[in-house]
Structures are given as structure tokens and as C-alpha cells.
Amino acid sequence: xxxxxxLLRLFLARDKWMILAWTAGITLLYWSQAISxxxxxxxxxxxxxxxxxxxxxxxxxxxxxxPRALNTVGGQVTWQASAxxxxxxxxMSMFLIGRHTRAEEESGRDELLRSTALGRWAxxxxxxxxxxxxxxxxxxxxxxxxxxxxxxxxxxxASALQVGLTGAVFAxxxxxxxxxxxxxxxxxGIAGAILAVAYVLRAIGDVGNGVLSWxxxxxxxxxxxxxxxxxxxxxxLLAAAAVLAVVAxxxxxxxRDVGSGLFAARPGPARASAGLLRPWGLAWRxxxxxxxxxxxxLFLFGLAxxxxxxxxxxxxxxxxxxxxxxxxxxxxxxxGFFANALLMLSLxxxxxxxxSALRPRSEEEAGRVEGLLATALPxxxxxxxxxxxxxxxxxxxAVGSALGMAAGYAGATGDWDRLGPFLAGxxxxxxGTLVWVGFARLLYALNARWAPWAWLGLGFSTVVMLFARPLxxxxxxxxxxxxxxxxxxxxxxxxxxxxLVLLALVALLWWxxxxxxxxxxxx
Amino acid sequence: MDDVIAISGLVKxxxxxxxxxxxxxxxxxxxxxxxxxxxxxxxxTAIRVLLxxxxxxxxxxxxxxxxxxxxxxxLHRRLAYVPGDVNLWPNLTGGEVIDLxxxxxxxxxxxxxxxxxxxxxxxxxxxxxxxSKGNRQKVALVAALSxxxxxxxxxxxxxxxxxxxxxxxxxxxxxxxxxGHSVLLSSHILAEVERLCDRVTIIRNGVAVESGSLAxxxxxxxxxxxxxLAQSPTGLDRLDGVHDLVVxxxxxxxxxxxxxxxxxxxxxxxxxIRSLTSQPPTLEELFLRHYGDDxxxxxxxx
Numbered sequence: 001x002x003x004x005x006x007l008l009r010l011f012l013a014r015d016k017w018m019i020l021a022w023t024a025g026i027t028l029l030y031w032s033q034a035i036s037x038x039x040x041x042x043x044x045x046x047x048x049x050x051x052x053x054x055x056x057x058x059x060x061x062x063x064x065x066x067p068r069a070l071n072t073v074g075g076q077v078t079w080q081a082s083a084x085x086x087x088x089x090x091x092m093s094m095f096l097i098g099r100h101t102r103a104e105e106e107s108g109r110d111e112l113l114r115s116t117a118l119g120r121w122a123x124x125x126x127x128x129x130x131x132x133x134x135x136x137x138x139x140x141x142x143x144x145x146x147x148x149x150x151x152x153x154x155x156x157x158a159s160a161l162q163v164g165l166t167g168a169v170f171a172x173x174x175x176x177x178x179x180x181x182x183x184x185x186x187x188x189g190i191a192g193a194i195l196a197v198a199y200v201l202r203a204i205g206d207v208g209n210g211v212l213s214w215x216x217x218x219x220x221x222x223x224x225x226x227x228x229x230x231x232x233x234x235x236x237l238l239a240a241a242a243v244l245a246v247v248a249x250x251x252x253x254x255x256r257d258v259g260s261g262l263f264a265a266r267p268g269p270a271r272a273s274a275g276l277l278r279p280w281g282l283a284w285r286x287x288x289x290x291x292x293x294x295x296x297x298l299f300l301f302g303l304a305x306x307x308x309x310x311x312x313x314x315x316x317x318x319x320x321x322x323x324x325x326x327x328x329x330x331x332x333x334x335x336g337f338f339a340n341a342l343l344m345l346s347l348x349x350x351x352x353x354x355x356s357a358l359r360p361r362s363e364e365e366a367g368r369v370e371g372l373l374a375t376a377l378p379x380x381x382x383x384x385x386x387x388x389x390x391x392x393x394x395x396x397x398a399v400g401s402a403l404g405m406a407a408g409y410a411g412a413t414g415d416w417d418r419l420g421p422f423l424a425g426x427x428x429x430x431x432g433t434l435v436w437v438g439f440a441r442l443l444y445a446l447n448a449r450w451a452p453w454a455w456l457g458l459g460f461s462t463v464v465m466l467f468a469r470p471l472x473x474x475x476x477x478x479x480x481x482x483x484x485x486x487x488x489x490x491x492x493x494x495x496x497x498x499x500l501v502l503l504a505l506v507a508l509l510w511w512x513x514x515x516x517x518x519x520x521x522x523x
Numbered sequence: 524m525d526d527v528i529a530i531s532g533l534v535k536x537x538x539x540x541x542x543x544x545x546x547x548x549x550x551x552x553x554x555x556x557x558x559x560x561x562x563x564x565x566x567x568t569a570i571r572v573l574l575x576x577x578x579x580x581x582x583x584x585x586x587x588x589x590x591x592x593x594x595x596x597x598l599h600r601r602l603a604y605v606p607g608d609v610n611l612w613p614n615l616t617g618g619e620v621i622d623l624x625x626x627x628x629x630x631x632x633x634x635x636x637x638x639x640x641x642x643x644x645x646x647x648x649x650x651x652x653x654x655s656k657g658n659r660q661k662v663a664l665v666a667a668l669s670x671x672x673x674x675x676x677x678x679x680x681x682x683x684x685x686x687x688x689x690x691x692x693x694x695x696x697x698x699x700x701x702x703g704h705s706v707l708l709s710s711h712i713l714a715e716v717e718r719l720c721d722r723v724t725i726i727r728n729g730v731a732v733e734s735g736s737l738a739x740x741x742x743x744x745x746x747x748x749x750x751x752l753a754q755s756p757t758g759l760d761r762l763d764g765v766h767d768l769v770v771x772x773x774x775x776x777x778x779x780x781x782x783x784x785x786x787x788x789x790x791x792x793x794x795x796i797r798s799l800t801s802q803p804p805t806l807e808e809l810f811l812r813h814y815g816d817d818x819x820x821x822x823x824x825x
Contacts, residue, residue: 106613106652183613183652267648268615272622276615282623286612367610371663374574374604374676375627378596522576 003118007126011100012133019134022092026085026163027141033077034149047071062203063304065222066210074151074227082162082226086218087199089138089167093131094191097174100127103184105259114258124175124253128246131171139164155227158235162221165238169217170195172245179252182261185289217241282372283385286363287356291393294352298345298397299404305341306408306418310334332491338405338418339425339488343465345401346429346483350458352397353433356390357440361451369522383445383517387510390437394430402426418490425489431502432461432482438509445517525588526551527674527705528573533582535568535729542568544729545582550707555700557716557723558709561814565729566709567607570678573707574604587674600629603667607679607709609659611651617662618647624666636669642691657683668695675699675706681715693719713806725813732813737806744804744812745778748787753795762787773797 012019041047051070054060061067065083069075101124104110110123143160147153170191177190198216205213206222213219220234220241256262275281360383363369373379405426406419440454464473464481478484482505485498528550535543543565550556560566571577573586575595584591589598611620625631640647643661654662660683667675675696681689689712696706696719710716716723717737724734733740745766752773759775760768764783769776779787781804791799 185614265650265653267646268619268650270616270618270647272619272626276619276623277626285615367606367608368612370571370574370576370606371604371609371624372627373576373595374599374602374606375624376596376600376629377627379575381596519578521578523571 001119001122001125003116004122004126007113007118007122008129011126011130015096015099015130015134018096019092019137022088022134023138023141026088026092026138027145029085029088030077030081030142030159030163031145031149033080034073034146034151037073037076044071051075060308062207062307065202066206066213068225069228072227074146074155077146077151078155078159078162078222078226078228082159082222083199083202083218085142085163086166086221087195089135089163090170090195090198090218091192092134092138093167093171094174094177094188094195096131096134097127097171097178098184098187098191100124100130101175101178102181102187106182106184111259121250121253124178124249128171128175131174132168135164135167135171138167152227154230158224158226158230158232161232161235161238162224162226165235165242166217166221168242169238169245170198172242172249175249176245176252179249179256180262182259182263182265186261186263279381280385280388283389286359287386287389287393290352290356291389291396294349294393295397295400298349298401301348302341302345302401302404302406303408303411305338305345306405306410306422307412308337308408310413335491336488338422339491340465341405342402342422342425342429343483343488345405346398346426346433347458347462347465349394349397349401350433350436350461353390353394353437354440354454354458356393357387357437358444358451358454359390360386360441361444361448364448364523373522379522380514380518383441384514387437387441387513391434394433394437395427398426398430398433399423421490424494425487428486428489428494428499429483431499431506432486434506435482435502435509436461438506438513441513442509442516445513445515445520447520448523526585527587528556528707529583529585530569530573531583533569533572533584534580535565535572535577536580542729543572543582546726546729547731547734548724548726549734550705551722552705553700553703554721555696555706555708555719557720558707558726559711559716559723559810560726564726566726567678568729569726570604570676570707570709573676574599601672602674602676603628603670603672604676605660605663605667605678605680607682609656609663611654611659611662613650613652615651616648617645617651617654617658620651620662621647621666621669624663625670628670628672630671631666632669632671636665639665639669639695642695643688655683657685657688660684661688664692664695668699673704675704675708677706678709679711680708681710681712689715713810717806725810727813740809741804742781744781744809746781746784746804747776747778747802748799749776749801750774750791750799751797752791753797756791756794759787759790762790 041050048071054070055067063083064079067079070079104113104123113123139160142163143156146159147156173194174187174191177187177194180190181187198218201216202213202219202222205211205216205219213223217238220237223231223234225231252262276285360369363386369382372382402419402422402425406416406422409418410416436454436457439457440451443454444451461481461483464478464484467473468478468484482502485502487493487495487498526549528548530546530548533543533546533548534541546565546569548558548569558566558569568577572579572584573591575591575598578592587598587601591598611617615623621636622631625636643665645658645661645665649658651659660680664680667677681692684692693715696708700706706719708716708719720737722734722736723740724731726732752775755773756770756775759765759770759777762779762783763786764780765787766778766780775791784801788799
């Protein structure tokens with residue numbers, strides 16, 4: 001373990017902002033649930049009535065977890081936040097582990113470090129401890145904020161252990177995944193799939209007889225019943241699972257060579273397919289995986305929203321805050337719910353869109369552009385090819401999420417007649433997403449270092465969606481988000497004018513980006 | 524015939540740093556031109572300007588008779604480039620990358636692709652992430668050498684190759700030149716430069732400090748002479764261009780500026796030459812002279 005302390009310091013120094021950001025996000029997730037319930041219900045009687053309605057909603061149970069003590073603030077917090085909190089802690093652990101183990105091995109930096117006086121187990125132990133520290137910090141944030149809000153101490157401790165220990169289990173499974181494949185993407189695929197299976201197992205279990213929930217670490221965390229019994233037994237189960245996964249990863253590590261995975265790298269085609277050699281072939285090949293992943297992900301998300309079906313109105317019940325966010329003047333509450341669900345899916349898809357629009361930047365940084373532009377490929381074509389694939393990806397994902405919602409709705413009601421409106425709504429919101437794509441591309445084209453600022457656009461639009469009405473933003477501020485101008489189908493009538501105006505803006509941004517990129521140095 | 528590359532007074536600034544500070548470089552049709560200089564001298568910057576990736580701040584740059592910035596894509600049909608640090612897409616195989624680059628340059632010679640793949644012993648089914656540095660370079664070299672082009676621009680193309688593959692590379696460059704094509708070769712491997720290059724340009728701090736054929740450049744440096752004479756020599760230290768003279772009885776060892784060699788040997792005649800060995804300057808000495816005072820200082824200190 002020589003060098004462990006030095007590595008740990010290095011990792012924590014590299015990760016401190018990342019850990020703080022995750023902590024802030026996950027803490028906010030729990031704490032905001034407590035805040036948002038306050039003052040919504042006039043009396044305990046009203047709260048009881050709403051809780052009784054929610055308890056019967058299978059779709060929400062599948063998404064969130066077992067409904068317990070929903071007529072208390074603590075019960076609501078646990079219900080609404082614990083599943084997503086566990087998933088977030090799992091994702092954080094996965095990325096922290098991946099970035100210090102497999103990604104370092106793939107880049108060759110690990111080799112350089114290992115050539116120094118460094119114990120064999122030091123790098124992965126330092127990565128593991130980094131992830132454990134991060135989960136501890138998250139647990140402190142969650143438990144501390146809930147306690148600070150005034151919720152019972154024992155339940156707050158249970159919440160802290162729920163999120164922290166579930167995160168630790170996924171740090172262990174990520175460490176196992178890191179031993180298996182040679183590529184970092186492959187490792188994230190395996191670790192992400194474990195996380196997804198854990199989420200789905202508990203969803204099926206929670207809706208059914210609960211057996212499958214006991215196969216999922218997320219289920220164990222929720223079985224601690226924070227604020228509704230506070231059972232600390234499952235915490236031991238989580239700790240044992242984390243230890244088991246970590247031990248397994250060390251055993252696997254001993255059976256493999258540094259730099260390779262237990263799964264041998266498979267050979268690929270010796271010749272390029274005709275598809276790769278087509279003008280957009282390379283760009284499509286590079287974006288294909290993420291377009292597919294996001295489409296499937298948002299299809300499933302849409303499925304969950306759609307399956308709430310016509311019971312959305314019951315669910316929202318007396319919640320004034322939610323009503324205020326969802327309400328669209330003169331529309332039925334169900335339509336308002338779906339319109340906002342589409343908007344939320346669009347904002348998620350905008351996450352894909354911006355990362356995809358910034359792909360040229362990572363290509364340039366990795367030094368893969370030089371060789372391409374030294375061929376007869378004009379630089380404008382290269383840049384445009386990536387852009388075209390991003391735009392196609394945005395539309396494909398929009399269709400996927402609309403289809404998911406329509407299918408979910410049809411599953412709940414047997415009725416496919418919402419497919420058309422969902423498609424119209426989802427596709428028209430693409431105009432807003434494309435504005436941020438254009439913005440991201442322009443920033444990159446002007447100066448690659450400015451490109452990450454593009455994320456501010458998505459952040460701003462999200463803030464506008466969530467807070468513009470409750471916080472009474474002035475119109476000019478809300479109007480800066482392109483989505484504000486688009487009709488919220490199905491709550492509002494579809495309108496061509498804003499779509500066309502935004503698309504004209506997109507064209508202008510596109511043209512400016514192409515012109516700027518033609519003028520600058522490429523490194 | 525026109526020069527395939529004609530750079531004069533090229534300036535490229537990065538902020539306040541003048542990476543290229545009035546560079547001149549001429550590469551004639553049909554020649555292999557060595558492009559040499561210490562790390563950070565500006566070789567790669569000059570090559571990126573030639574490729575139209577960087578825009579020149581001042582000076583004139585002509586590539587294959589065109590403007591490398593404005594006519595980039597058109598000109599690139601006629602050249603192939605191998606970077607010193609080849610970065611491949613982690614999820615594309617070497618074979619796919621070769622086909623892709625070939626297609627983007629306007630087509631590959633299939634026969635040549637196959638032959639080079641065998642000569643370089645390259646496995647085309649491995650993914651980019653699992654290639655070693657040398658193998659990544661081989662991917663770029665096979666793609667470049669099997670394209671139908673008139674000019675190769677090679678930026679330290681063999682730094683990761685084993686000696687046998689390096690010989691394969693040299694043979695391939697010879698073949699390429701035998702068709703009347705030209706090569707700009709940036710390299711630190713002096714034996715390779717000596718073996719391949721017709722002319723060289725040495726740059727330092729963004730300016731060309733020397734340019735010419737190797738024979739020309741040798742004339743600018745000193746030849747080592749070791750001589751045994753019939754009688755003890757006198758007055759050698761007064762000869763123009765003689766340095767580091769050591770006389771021990773009838774033996775003398777010294778260095779002489781190559782253009783003063785004749786006069787020095789003439790003077791030795793007067794003492795009766797019994798045996799004489801002369802050693803032309805090695806390429807290494809040639810470079811050390813230009814590569815910097817630091818190196819020279821290191822040498823004299825050790």
C-alpha cells in the first residue's frame with residue numbers, strides 16, 4: 001500500500017469540486033422534498049386524504065418506492081427522494097471509481113504512476129476510499145440538512161445511512177466492473193446496468209409482493225424505512241454487500257494484468273464498412289452509442305410518466321406548489337401534467353444535445369482532428385457532420401420519449417390517441433433544444449475553451465422551468481429560455497410561429513458557428 | 524521545377540510567444556527534405572500551418588502551388604500526413620481507420636495497402652485503444668503510404684517503430700521518392716535523416732538556422748585530423764581555422780574548419796606526412812552545433 005496516502009490526496013484534490021457538486025445536488029433532492037411539502041396542506045386531515053390517494057398510485061410507487069407514512073413530512077421525503085438519491089449516489093460512485101481506475105489504465109497514466117514506488121493495491125484502494133469519503137460527505141449533507149430542517153434525528157440518521165451505504169455498495173460493484181473490461185465505456189456500461197437492474201428489481205418488487213426488492217441494494221436502503229420505523233438491520237446488509245463487492249474486486253484484480261480486463265478485448269472488422277465511409281459515417285459512429293442509450297433511457301422515462309395516465313389529477317391533489325408549476329391556463333390538469341412531463345424530457349434530452357454538440361471539442365482535445373483535417377475533408381464538413389448527427393439525435397430522442405409516454409399512457413388506459421399530441425409537443429420542443437445546441441457550437445467554434453459554458457444554457461432553462469412561476473420571474477428573464485416561447489402541447493394549442501422563429505435563430509447560430517470555425521486555429 | 528513547399532518569412536504567434544519567427548523553408552519536387560531542430564523549435568507548428576490547421580500571422584506559404592489555408596481540402600488530396608503522436612478512436616479498428624483516411628484522401632491503392640500491412644505486420648482487427656504507440660504509427664503510415672499522393676508530410680513518424688519496421692519505412696520512402704514524389708520529414712533520428720534526406724533544414728526558436736544538402740552543411744563544420752609526421756610540427760597553431768590543437772612529439776591532433784582543410788594539409792606537407800586520418804564531421808556534431816549552446820556547454824563540462 002506504499003503511496004496510498006499520496007494518491008488519496010491527489011484524487012481528493014482532483015475531485016473536490018465534483019464531490020461537492022454531487023453532495024449539493026443530492027442534499028437538495030432530499031431537503032427540497034421537505035421544503036416543498038411545507039404549507040401545501042391546510043390541515044393534517046387534508047394531508048391524510050392526499051396521502052391515501054398517493055398510496056394507491058402504482059406508477060409512482062414503481063418510480064419512487066414503497067409508500068409509507070405518506071401523511072408525514074419525513075415519510076414523503078423518503079418516498080420521493082430515496083430511490084433517486086440512491087441512484088445519484090450510485091452514479092457518483094461509479095464515475096469516481098471509473099475515473100481513477102479504468103480510465104487511468106486506458107490512458108496509460110496508471111502505468112506511469114505504477115512505475116514509481118507504489119503498492120500494487122494502492123491506486124484502486126485510493127479510488128475506493130475517495131468514493132467512500134464522497135458517500136460519507138453526501139450522507140452528512142442529507143442527514144444534516146434533514147435534521148436541520150427539524151425532522152426526527154433517528155430517521156435523519158437512517159436517511160443518511162440509506163443514501164451513503166447504497167452509494168458504497170455501488171462503489172464496490174463499479175470496482176468489480178472496472179476489473180472486467182479493457183475500456184472505460186465498457187466499464188460504465190456494466191456498472192450502469194447493475195444500477196439500472198437494481199432500480200428495476202425494486203420497482204417490480206415494490207408494486208408486487210416485495211420479494212424482488214430484497215434482491216436490490218436500493219431496495220435494502222428503502223427497507224430501512226426512514227421516518228417510518230427506522231429499521232437499521234438492512235444497513236448491515238448494505239455494509240456486508242459493499243465489503244463483499246470490494247473483496248471480490250480485489251480477488252479479480254489479482255487475476256488480471258494491469259491494463260487489460262478479465263474479458264479479453266474482442267477483435268473488430270479489418271475493413272471499414274460502407275456506412276463508415278459515407279460523409280457522416282464517422283460522426284454517426286462516434287455519436288451512435290449515446291443516441292441509442294439516451295433514446296432508450298428517455299423512452300423508459302416517458303413510459304413511466306405516461307403510465308400515470310389520467311390519475312395525474314388525483315396525484316397532484318391539493319399540492320399548491322406542484323399545481324402552480326404544472327398549471328397551464330385554461331387546460332385540464334392532466335394535459336398540464338403531460339405538457340410539463342414533455343418539457344422535462346426535453347430538458348433531459350438537452351443534456352444529450354449539449355454533450356453531443358461539444359463532442360468536436362473532445363475530439364480536438366484528444367488530438368484526433370489533426371489527422372482528419374490533413375485529408376481532403378474540409379474542416380467545415382467535419383464540423384457540420386458532427387452537428388447534423390447531433391440534430392438527428394435530438395429528433396430521434398424526442399420521438400423516443402413521446403413514443404414512451406404514449407405507450408405508457410396506452411398501457412394504463414388502453415388508449416393510443418395521445419400519441420399524436422405527444423409527438424407534436426415533443427418535436428416542437430426540439431426547437432428550444434436546438435437553440436442551445438447552436439449556442440454550444442458557436443462557443444466551441446469561437447474558442448474551444450469557452451465551450452463548457454454552453455451548459456449554462458441548459459441550467460438556466462431548467463431553473464426557468466422549475467422556478468419561474470413559483471418565484472415570479474419577470475417575463476424578460478423567462479423569455480431568455482427558448483422553451484418559454486414554445487406551445488406546451490397538449491395543454492396548449494400547437495403553434496408554428498415560435499417554432500419557425502426559433503429555427504431561424506438556430507440557422508443563424510449554425511451559420512455563425514460554421515463561419516467562426518472556418519477562421520480559427522485547430523490544434 | 525517548382526518547389527512543392529515554399530515558405531518565406533513565416534510568423535506564427537500564440538499570444539505573446541512567437542512560435543515561428545520568420546521561418547524560411549523550401550522543399551523541391553522529388554526530394555526528401557529533413558526538417559530538424561530541438562524540441563519546441565517550431566517544427567510541428569510549421570507543419571500545422573502547412574496543413575491549414577493554423578493560420579499564418581505573416582509571411583508567405585505555398586504548398587503544391589496553392590495556399591494551404593484557403594485551398595486546404597483541395598491540396599490535401601495530393602498529400603498525406605503522419606503525425607508524431609497518432610491518436611486513434613478507441614472503438615474503431617486499425618483497418619477501419621486506414622480505409623477511412625484513405626477514402627477521405629480520395630482513395631487507396633488496395634494492392635499497396637495489403638502489401639504494407641504485411642510488411643509492417645499490422646493487425647487490422649484490433650481496436651484503437653489496444654494499439655501500442657508503434658502500432659498506432661503503423662496505422663497512420665500504412666494509410667499515408669498507400670494513398671495516391673505527391674507529397675508526404677511526416678512528423679517524427681518512426682519514433683515508436685522497432686529497427687526492422689524502421690527499415691521497412693525507409694524502403695517505403697525510397698520507393699515513394701523513386702516515383703518523383705517529395706517528402707518533408709521531421710525527425711530526431713539522425714541515422715534516418717542521413718540515410719533518407721537529400722537536403723535538410725535546421726530550425727531553432729522558429730527560424731531556419733541552416734539549410735542545404737548534407738554535403739554542403741558538412742563544409743560549414745570542422746574535420747578532425749590525426750597525423751603522424753617525420754618531424755615535430757611548429758606553427759600549426761598560427762594557421763587559420765585550426766582548433767583544439769594537441770602536439771605530442773611527432774603526432775598532432777586537431778580540428779580544422781572544413782573550408783580550410785586544404786591549407787592545413789598543405790602546411791603538414793612541410794613536416795613530412797607519415798600517416799593521416801581525417802574524419803568528416805558526424806551528423807551529430809553538425810546538429811549539436813545548431814541545437815543549442817546548452818548542449819555544447821554540457822559537452823565541454825563532461
